[in-house]
Amino acid sequence: MLWKKIVATAIVCLIIGYFIGVHLPYNWGAIMISDTPISKAEYYQLVTSIFEAIGTCAAVIVALFLNEIRACFKKVSFDIALSSEDALEEVEDIKGTKKALKYYNHIEFFNKGNINAQNCELYLENAEFFLSENNKNCDSFSVGNEPINWGNNSSPMVYVPSQGKKILRIFEMIAPLKQSNPTGKDDNIIPAQYSFLGFPHNVDAKKGKWELIYxxxxxxxxxxxxKLRIEWNGEWEGRQADMKKLLTMKLEQL
Incomplete structure (x- = not known):
């Protein structure tokens, strides 16, 4: 949009300059045309006049669009990515046997621009669950569109310095739990749970794909x-080396 304004202003300046240069001499007197070669000094003076005219036009453009031009060189630019391509694990050690309590991942917001990003707010705009691979059986969830708190900071609004980053845990998958049944029958099993950044509550983890737009x-x-995509085939493994084949995730900038 800025370049269109600059081009339009330059064209207007050229048109005005053309009419001034062509029509004003007629009002002042007759134009004298001569085939006499000009001297080197006159040639350099003519070239200098042309550059002065261009400089004047450029100065007008800069004065009119100073803030827009400055914004082209001083701006915020974010790289948004997951901390890891695969889920990370939080483990517990029970008598020498390690098992994952949960799987999780972080999202990183890196400001690669040359100015600070002011008053940053993060929202979860949409959440959908697809039971089948053809993306036809879809469940949509109400997410509220409320600003998300930035980690331990109670404020939903922060600034990200130039060449700095903010990191948030974007999802957790909590391991299924067994509960003893006092009747002596099979133990009750609480299914694995998803916890998504900005989602109002935990949800049961099921085979299928989640898509969340922030x-x-x-x-x-x-x-x-x-968009964050998380897909699980419904099988739980107690270590990340085995689980990473079953639980996949991808982040896509829209």
Missing amino acids: CLNSTNSKPQRF
Whole structure:
């Protein structure tokens, strides 16, 4: 949009300059045309005049669009990515046997721009669960669109310094739990649970795919949306080396 304004202003300046250069001499007197070769000094003076005219036009453009031009060189630019391609694990050691209590991952917001990102807010805009691979059987969930708190910071609004980053845990998958049954029958099993960043409550983990769309807003940058996909085949493994084949995730910037 900025370059269109600059081009339009340049064209207007050229048109005005053309009419001034062509029509004003007629009002002042007759134009004298001569085939006499010009001297080197006159040639350099003519070239200098042309550059002065271009410089004047450029100065007008800069004065009109100073803030927009400055914004092209000083801006916020985010790289948004998961901390790991595979889920990380939180383990417990019971008599020398290690088992995963949960699997999780973080999301990183790295400001690679040359100015600080002011008043950053993160929202969960949409959450959908697909039971089948053809993306037809879809359950949509109400997410509230409330700003998300940034970790231990109680405020939903933070700034991200230039060349700095913010990190948040974006999801957890909590291991299924067995509960003893006093009747002596089979133990009750609480299924694995998902906990998503910004989602109002935990949900039972089922075979299928989750798609969650987030939006990062800042007062001095454009909104940036990204989609988190998490897919699970329904089988639970107690260690990350085995689980990473069954639980996959991908982040896509929109």
